[in-house]
Amino acid sequence: MNSQLHPKLLVSDADAAIAFYNQALGAKVNLRVADDHGVVNHAELALDSVAFALAQSVEEWGWSDPGSVGGSPVLIMLTVPDPDATADRMVQQGAELVIPVDNRPYGKRQGRVEDPFGHLWVISGEPR
Numbered sequence: 001m002n003s004q005l006h007p008k009l010l011v012s013d014a015d016a017a018i019a020f021y022n023q024a025l026g027a028k029v030n031l032r033v034a035d036d037h038g039v040v041n042h043a044e045l046a047l048d049s050v051a052f053a054l055a056q057s058v059e060e061w062g063w064s065d066p067g068s069v070g071g072s073p074v075l076i077m078l079t080v081p082d083p084d085a086t087a088d089r090m091v092q093q094g095a096e097l098v099i100p101v102d103n104r105p106y107g108k109r110q111g112r113v114e115d116p117f118g119h120l121w122v123i124s125g126e127p128r
Contacts, residue, residue, distance in 0.1 A: 006044075007076065008053040010065045011117040014040030017054050020116055021045055024093040025078075025086065027052075050078070066118025075112070076121045083125035087111050090121070103127040 011017040018040075021027040027045040034040045039056045057065035066072035080086045083101045091097050094116040101111030101123060110124045 004051075006051050006053055007074075008042075008055060009076075009117070009119055010057045010063050011054055011119075012057055012065045012067055013117070014043060014054055014056040017115075017117050018043055018045070020093055020095075021047075021054075024090040024095065024115075047078075072118050072120050074120065076119060077124060078121055079124045081125060083109050083111060083123040087113050087123045090115065090123070095121075 009017070018029055018032070022029070025047050027047045029043060030046050030051075031042070031044040032040060033042045039058065040054075041058075042053060042055050044051060044053050055063065057063050057068060059068075078086070087097065087101045090113045096114045097111065098114050098120070099110075099112040101109060103109050104127075107127060108124050109127045110122055113121045113123060115121060
């Protein structure tokens with residue numbers, strides 16, 4: 001078995017996050033697990049060959065979303081064929097453009113977006 005790393009994003013509203021990542025990124029839900037109260041404890045999403053998970057923040061478990069701790073200290077790097085279109089879709093679905101997508105001096109076309117749940121995404125691709 002090869003090593004794998006799959007981030008698990010903690011969010012204030014898991015079902016809204018699933019809808020956002022589906023509409024903005026085209027992510028598909030592979031698994032959604034909720035407790036008896038409807039709180040999503042685990043959801044697995046796939047975006048092409050990329051996998052990530054998310055869950056509702058649960059204070060008593062120490063699961064804090066970015067909004068409850070003053071923001072995210074993590075940058076999620078996502079490489080896509082068209083970073084401009086991806087960032088635009090994210091913004092259309094409610095994200096905030098933090099740094100516009102542009103050609104960078106280090107050979108990438110990148111920008112930064114904060115999703116509606118406080119997670120910071122660096123959207124990257126090949127320069128134009």
